Structure formats: C-alpha cells, structure tokens
Amino acid sequence: MNRHAIFTLIMSILLAQRAMLAGPPERSVSPSRQFIVYGAGAKLRGAVSDLAEATKANLLALLQTPDGWRTPIVVNLQLAQANLPEVAPAALHFSQTGFGLKLQLDLTIAATFDASLVERELLRAILLEMIYRKQPDLAPGTAYVGPPDWLLDGVLALTPGRDRGPLVEAVLLSDKIVPLEEFLRQRPALLDSPARLLYRAYSLALVQLTVEGADGRSRLARYIDNLSRASNDPFADLKAQFPILGDDAEKTWRSSVAELNAAQNYQLLTFIETERRLDELLRGKTSKVGPPTDAIQLEDLWHRKISVAERPALNRLNHNLLLLAARANPVMRPIVREYQQIAELVAAGKRKGLAKRFARLKKTRAEIVARMNDVDDYMNWFEATQSKTMSGVFVDYLKAVGEPQMPAPRRRDALSVYLDAIEEQFQN
Template identity: 65%
Template structure:
C-alpha cells in the first residue's frame, strides 16, 4: 500500500517537475541567446550578400554597404558583366586609435582557409575620412575577388597578385558622372612624354600630388583606350580573370588580350594620350577663363611690326593689307571661340567677330559706337559676375551644411606635422648644436 502511494505521489510530482524543468530550460535558453547576441559584434549584410560589414553604427554600416554595392555596380556596368561573385568580402570598420597611429587607413587581406578563400578589408574610420580612399579599396577588394574567383585550391604561402593601380584609377575615372576636367588638364599641360612601359611600371605611391594626378589621367586614357577597342569590355573582363597568371611583362600581357595594342602599341598609346588631352577643347570655359581667352584673341599681333591690332583705331581709318589679314585671322579665331566660350560672353564674342569682319571689308560705319557699347556691356557683365562669385564664396563658407571638399588636400597637408630633419652627428655639427643650446639658454 505504501509503495502504491509513493508511486501515486511520484506520478503526480514527476510531471510537474518535468514541466518545471522544461520551463526552466526554455527560460535559460532565452537568456543564453540574448547574452550571445549581446557579446557578438553587430553586422550588416549588403543587398547582394557579398559584403558583410562589422563595426560602427547601423548608419555607417549602411553607408558603406551602399558604397560597396554602387562600386561593384559601376564596375559590372563598365565590363557589361553579370554579378557572379563567389567569395564574400568581410569589411571591418575600426575606429581610429590615438595610441596606435601606425595602423593604416585601409588594409586588404586575402587568405586561404579550410572552407575556401577569405577576403577581409579593414577600414580605419577617422574624423577626416577620405571617401575616395574607401571607394578605391572597395574596388580593389572586388577586383581581387574576380581575379581569384576561378582559383579553387591555392597553396599556402603563395603571393597573391593584386589588381594594378592603373586599372583601379582608370575604372574610377570612368565612373558615370565623375568630373574628369582635372585629369584632362593634367595631360594637356604636361611637358613630359611617358612611354607605355614606363607608365605601367610606375609606383604611384611614390609620386607627389602633381605626379599622382598625371598618373590617374594616364590610367583614365589607358582604360578608355582598352574598352573602346573591338570587344574591349569583354576583353577587359578576361584580362582581369587572367591577372592571377600574369607575367612580369605588363605590356606583353596587354598585347595578348587587346588587339588594339597588338601592332605598334607605343604609337597607339601616344595617340590615346593626345586624344584624351584634346577632350578639354570640347568643354565650356568658365566666365573668367572666357574673359582671359577673349583678351588674348583681341590682342592679335600684326605680322610686320609686332604691334597689337587696335579695333577702335581701325573704326576711324582704312585698314592696311596686313591689318586686313589680321582682322580675318581674328574673325576666324573668334568663330572657334564662340562655341567654347561661356554662354554669358557668347553675344559679346559674336559682336567682336562681326565687327572684325566689317572692318576687314572696309565697312567702318557705326563700328565705333558699337565697339563702345560692347565694351560697356562687357564691363557690366564682369562686375555682375564678380558679385555672383563673391556671393557664392560667402554662401559656401557660411551657409553650407557640409564641407565642399575643395580645400581638403590643403587642409590635410596643413594638419600633418612637418617632419624634422635628423640631426647630423659629425663633430662640427655636434659643436654647433651645443653652441646653439647655450645661446638659447
């Protein structure tokens, strides 16, 4: 009877204990999951799932995700290729640390693991973050994934081939909506002729600011040349795929992929540079540039004595044969200038061209009054445009919610501490340093 009673009590208690145990385990599992989530770093995954971003806030991770996806979309649009990524790219956003100034702003690491290739990009988030540097490093990571996409097994310790710098700069320069005026100007004013082999072997990290701009301009010209060739975009995609097996001769590698360079590669290269530098002629001049150019045209020299042509003087007398030739030359130059001038100054330039044509034909009636009226209008336009520039400068300096970035390079250079030259340790220098210290004391 006692045994039967114990069994009955156990039959009542055990289900309750079992229920309590299950409830306890369930509650503990909830707390455990919450603690694990609190300890694990926050992350964001891009829409294509290729970019996994750790660190920073949700807003920053979202901005990096958007920039990464846009950079990849621009590259795929240039190559006209679908998105066939295989290896995810881990982006680690780490804050700038004052006690570790040697940490680079960006570091790309590629390694081979048991589960496959791993790509990780470490970005240091500083207060003066350079978005162009971030875009460049994201493009480097995307291209590196494309280069080794078909490489299944990579032996440990093998040196990885990174995409060349000219490819990075050229692709970025061809981004839709990118301002290329500075690159075109760098090519047009450059006095140095650079061969293709010399350019491909340059190290842009060792160049100064002007040299770096010229390098980016040449990169833009080269990539534009390659994609404009026969099946150029498809061939550029194949060239990227073959970079893992590239040789030490970059010119030969390009010739093997692009028929446009198969013949006289150097002549084709120089022609591409000339064509790119000439693109500046099809861009409209600013008002100040148009004013300067118009002044230069109106100061045309006479061939016999080297004196400047005086339109106001010719309005009251007959022009000589040399002056008529100079007037015809001025009229032709002004016709070409009208298409390139700032729209505000085009009517002024057209008036000057018409007056030059009239004086060349010996028709001086009313030219003096017209010349004075045009000169007055030009002075009024100059004063008005100066006021507009002053207002825009004031607005940019005081009213914009964010910096324009125009003086970013100057501010960055000014904020960097000037490196002091190491002291010489020869006897005379040591003696002079000791004397200087005594005088300072």
C-alpha cells in the same frame, strides 16, 4: 586546493560565462552575400554594404558580365582610437587559409575619414577577387598582384552621375599630354594634388579607350582575369590585350585624351582657362589637347591687307573665337566677343578705327586680369591665414610625404621568387 588555484578557477569560469553572454560579433550581410560587414553600428554597416553592392554593380555594368563571385569579402569596421593614431585608414588583407582564399578589408572610421577612400578600397577588393577567382588553390605566402591604380580611378570616374568636370579641367590646364608608357609607370600615391587629379583624368581616358569597340568590354574583363600573370611591362601587356591601341599606341592615346576634352565642351571655362585659350588663339599657339590652331596673330593683320594664303587661317581664327565665346567665363566673354568682331572686320577689309579699338581692348583685358589676380591673391591669403577649415588641396602630398616610400614591384619569375626567399631568410 590553495587560494591561488581557487581564484584562477573562478576567474576562468567568469571569463567563459562573459564570452558566452557576449555572443558572436554583430554583422551585416549584403544582398548578394559576398560582403560580410562586421563592427560599428547597424546603420553604418548597412551603408557600407549598400556602397559595396553599388560599386560592384557599376563594375559589372561596365564589363557587361554577370556576377560570379566565389570568395566572400569581409569588411571590418573599427572606430579610430586616440592611442593608435598610426593605424592606416584602410588595409586590405589577402591570404590563403587552407580552406580557400580570404579577403578582408579593415576600415578605420574617424571624423576626418574620406568617404571616397571606402569606395576605392571596396573596388580594389572586388577586382582582387575577380583576378584570383580561378585560382582558389593559390599557395600560401604567394605575393598577390593587385589591380593597377589607373583601372581603379578610371572605373570610379565612369560611375554614372559622377562629376567629371574637374578631370577635364585638369587636362585643359596641363601643358602637355604625358606619354602612355610613362603614365602607366606613375605611382599616384607619390603625386601632389594637381598631378593626382590629372592622373585620374588620364585613367578615365584610358578606361574609355579600352572599352571602345564591339569587344572592348570583354577584353577588359579578360585583362582583369590575366592580371595575376602580368609581366613587368604594363605597356606591353596593354598592347597585347587591346588591339585598338594599334601600331601607334601613343597617337591613339593622345587622341583619347583629346576626345575626353571634346566630350565636355559644353561646360563653361574658368577665368584662367578662358584667358589662356584666348592668349593661345591671339598669339597663334597650338593647343596641346584640342584641335590645332593656325599660326596667325590677329594683331599683325589689322594694319595691312590680308593675303590670299592668310584668309583661310583668319576665317578659322574667327570661328575658334566664336566657339570660345560660347564657353568663355562670363567675366571674359565680352572681351572674347569683341576680339571675334575685330576678326570679322579684318577679314572684310574694314580696318578703320581698329587701332584705337585694339588699344582699348588690350588695356581693358589687362585690367581685368590684374583685378582677378588680386582677387585670387586675397583668396589665397584668406585661406592660409583666416580660414578655419582645410581646403584639402595638399592632402595627397602631405600623405605621400608622411608615408614610407612604396617598394618597387618585385619580379615573379621562379628565379626571382627563389632569391627573394633566400634574402628574407638572411634578414630574419
């Protein structure tokens, strides 16, 4: 036997012994045994396992359905490597092994890792298992249908104890409500940070709408079961599954978004929200998300007698100013209260001294707005030039720019599948 053969034999023996000594990779199994977590340390594996179980428990509580999982979900944790910066932070793999379906979620842990991304991807994997739970014999290579983004965001927003204040604020600051059909076709990965926040708020409103009623939760569970057979028209699929949308789905949708705002009316408004709402009331504008206001301007009434037709509108304006004062930002609260007092005096016909009071109040309000704008400009300058950390406001936008454009979803009818297969053969 020559030296090369002897060297090859020795190396083979050493490698085999090393593999035997190394043993199987360390893993952690969740209490329900659905989640098998590999890699990293035991502490991190345990944290991911607990998060996975909590995420599933919240979903099952929302749907009011028992846990009947059939396909385990493998979670592979790996640390980020400097020589592989292009590795995605999360990747979900779904395939047919010949012995059943396989679900594997690869998570790359880095110093800047977004913890909310783990929860979102775990929920995506859980929902995907539910969608194909009754199809274990799925043909290999079949393109799978994942859960819609609005369902992911809506379920996460309904997690008990979750702060929904930023979502309500996004609705308050929006100029108009996006139509439901348009919302369903939005791709959140391509939205900037403010639009992404508004998308999450709409998702919360839609999930709340779907679970309303005696059988709303069971209908949502059936909707998830049927997602693998969904059409290319998500709006039609929703209307078919949820009769609560009724004949006028857009009206029901707008009402649901408005209720989302009304449900959080106990929270104080920001300075910008208070100023905007006050301006709407004083100018007689109509709010896009709240109850309608009357087209009456307080400044036009103090110098003349109030007509009978204007009195109910003035009383409602007084009431709206009173409600706004309760939620107003502390900086603007004295201004709102004084406008409300002026409305009371005008309604009572006491107009003496109102001209000077109006002028002084208008000047004070303008000075406060100017000062707050200066503060806002300074904070923006400081964040842009002096801050040592990133605010994260544009993270979603930068990520969308850096990632390739997502392909449009393909049709799944027999002819389209055949044409796609022919196209792939020509490309290869």
